[in-house]
Amino acid sequence: MKLYNHPMAPNPRRVRIFAVEKGIELELENVDLLGGQSHTPEFLAKNPSGGVPVLQLEDGTYLSESVAICRYLEGVRPEPNLFGRSLREQVEIEMWNRRMELELLMRTGSVVVNTHEMFRGFLTQFPEYGNAQRPVVQQRLERMDRELEGRQFIAGDRFTIADITALVAIDIGAMLAGIKPGPELKNLARWHHTVSSRPSASA
Amino acid sequence: MKLYNHPMAPNPRRVRIFAVEKGIELELENVDLLGGQSHTPEFLAKNPSGGVPVLQLEDGTYLSESVAICRYLEGVRPEPNLFGRSLREQVEIEMWNRRMELELLMRTGSVVVNTHEMFRGFLTQFPEYGNAQRPVVQQRLERMDRELEGRQFIAGDRFTIADITALVAIDIGAMLAGIKPGPELKNLARWHHTVSSRPSASA
Numbered sequence: 001m002k003l004y005n006h007p008m009a010p011n012p013r014r015v016r017i018f019a020v021e022k023g024i025e026l027e028l029e030n031v032d033l034l035g036g037q038s039h040t041p042e043f044l045a046k047n048p049s050g051g052v053p054v055l056q057l058e059d060g061t062y063l064s065e066s067v068a069i070c071r072y073l074e075g076v077r078p079e080p081n082l083f084g085r086s087l088r089e090q091v092e093i094e095m096w097n098r099r100m101e102l103e104l105l106m107r108t109g110s111v112v113v114n115t116h117e118m119f120r121g122f123l124t125q126f127p128e129y130g131n132a133q134r135p136v137v138q139q140r141l142e143r144m145d146r147e148l149e150g151r152q153f154i155a156g157d158r159f160t161i162a163d164i165t166a167l168v169a170i171d172i173g174a175m176l177a178g179i180k181p182g183p184e185l186k187n188l189a190r191w192h193h194t195v196s197s198r199p200s201a202s203a
Numbered sequence: 204m205k206l207y208n209h210p211m212a213p214n215p216r217r218v219r220i221f222a223v224e225k226g227i228e229l230e231l232e233n234v235d236l237l238g239g240q241s242h243t244p245e246f247l248a249k250n251p252s253g254g255v256p257v258l259q260l261e262d263g264t265y266l267s268e269s270v271a272i273c274r275y276l277e278g279v280r281p282e283p284n285l286f287g288r289s290l291r292e293q294v295e296i297e298m299w300n301r302r303m304e305l306e307l308l309m310r311t312g313s314v315v316v317n318t319h320e321m322f323r324g325f326l327t328q329f330p331e332y333g334n335a336q337r338p339v340v341q342q343r344l345e346r347m348d349r350e351l352e353g354r355q356f357i358a359g360d361r362f363t364i365a366d367i368t369a370l371v372a373i374d375i376g377a378m379l380a381g382i383k384p385g386p387e388l389k390n391l392a393r394w395h396h397t398v399s400s401r402p403s404a405s406a
Contacts, residue, residue: 048346049302068297075290081397089279099252106309129332143251 002027004046004054004067009033010172011066011103013203014052017164020200022077026055034122042194067097071159082161083122088154096155096162104141106168107133111177118176137173141188152194159195167195205230206255206272207249212236213308213375215256216267220367221273225280237325270300273364285364292402299358299365306343308372310336314380321379340376344384344391351352351390353399362398370398 003019003026005012019026031052033035039050047054047064054064055072063069074083084090111117113119144166148154154162170192173179180190195201206229208215222229234240234255236304242253250257250267256266258275266272277286287293316322317333347369351357357365373395376382384391398404 048350049306063294063298065298068294068301071297072294077292087275091266091271091275091278094274095266098268098271103252108377124335126329126332126335128331132327132329143283147251192392 001058002029002056002136003024003183004029004031004043004056006031006033006052008172009173010109010168011017011051011172013168014066014164015053015055015069015073015203017168017200018082018161018203021080021082021159021164021198022073022120024073024077050052067101067161082159082164091102093155093160093162097160097165100154100162100165100169104137104144105165105172107137107140108169108173108177108179111179112172116176122166132178133178134177137177138177141179144191145181145188146187148191153191159198163191163195164200167192167201204261205232205259206344207232207255207259208295209234209236209255209335211378213312213371214254214378216257216371216374216406217269217367218256218272218276218398220284220403221276221364222361223400223403223406224283224285224367225276229277231285233254237321238298244403261324270334271306273367278365285362285367287363296358296363296365300363300368303357303365303368303372307340307347308368308375310340310343311372311376311380314382315375319379337380337382340380340382344388347394348384348388348391351394356394362401366394367397367403370395370404 003012003015005016005028009029016026031043032076033052037043038052044050046056046062049064051064054062055069056062063072071083074081077135084093109132111116113123114125115127117124136160151157153159154166170181181192184188205288206215206218208219208231210233216377219229234246240246241255244251247253248283249259249265252267254267256269256272257265258272259265260275266275274286277284287296313336314333317328318330322328356362373384382397385391
């Protein structure tokens with residue numbers, strides 16, 4: 001299967017990590033987002049929302065939205081399980097994945113796109129709004145540190161899609177927004193070391 | 204089961220509509236969001252993220268995040284199916300639900316919380332940022348109109364969770380942001396009439 005990808009954007013990285021965890025090899029085709037390639041008629045035919053990742057399935061059709069793509073990969077390759085087995089476990093993991101996405105990844109994304117010079121000229125930036133999200137992200141990281149007290153992973157005692165979302169969010173925040181969780185957040189540092197040491201983290 | 208609710212907030216309405224479609228009766232307990240009730244220690248013990256909806260399950264534990272709650276209700280009462288049956292249908296519906304959530308509901312929410320007087324004093328508003336989201340929402344509505352050409356519902360030929368998310372987004376935008384899709388968006392108007400006519404829409 002082919003994944004329309006960007007080497008730095010956080011959402012394609014979620015899918016790349018997920019695929020490595022599954023042992024699924026994806027053919028990567030990079031899309032020049034800042035060059036406008038995701039908004040060409042040709043690309044919009046694949047994903048009318050004009051973003052990556054987009055997965056081309058075996059039958060030639062296209063699927064977008066990171067979590068939908070990951071769920072598809074879980075369906076075609078159920079092990080190792082990353083979305084939960086019982087109904088109760090599934091919804092618990094979904095709750096945590098959404099918390100990491102809405103409260104951490106999207107907030108961090110708001111800082112990045114509204115403050116980083118890379119996006120100047122590409123979109124209208126609202127730096128005051130973006131900078132106001134920094135302390136919100138910082139507080140969420142501090143809360144994560146408390147949540148990870150006595151708990152090995154984000155959603156409990158095993159690695160799930162929620163860890164992937166959190167890892168990608170923290171790494172993009174450190175790289176493009178200068179938000180680096182300090183070493184005093186010991187549980188968070190321990191978790192980050194653990195998940196960053198998995199082979200999938202280099203995807 | 205008890206749902207911690209707010210009568211006007213869009214996310215609890217998603218769950219209320221979903222429950223009516225399922226024929227599941229929920230006991231509602233309203234939470235005074237603007238009065239700070241969702242950030243009391245008692246409420247944070249139920250949902251540390253401090254928001255509604257929160258579902259109290261039969262075993263007394265709590266589940267938050269609208270889509271996780273809806274998936275739980277789908278699990279305990281599989282019919283009528285609102286999340287998809289085959290893997291392919293499931294991920295297609297998830298893609299559409301996420302598009303409606305990220306591109307429509309969250310953008311509309313940004314307009315509302317950053318511009319409506321109801322939130323003045325409750326949070327720091329960035330009106331310039333909020334108002335800049337209005338044309339983005341408007342363009343998304345125009346694109347919905349094209350997507351709904353020859354298609355009865357958001358994700359295809361039957362009512363799904365994606366329709367619920369879209370309905371809630373459009374209704375809150377009309378009510379609190381003054382964003383009303385015009386009658387020239389004929390497909391969107393037809394769809395909105397159809398979904399608003401279902402008994403669940405009054406939930």
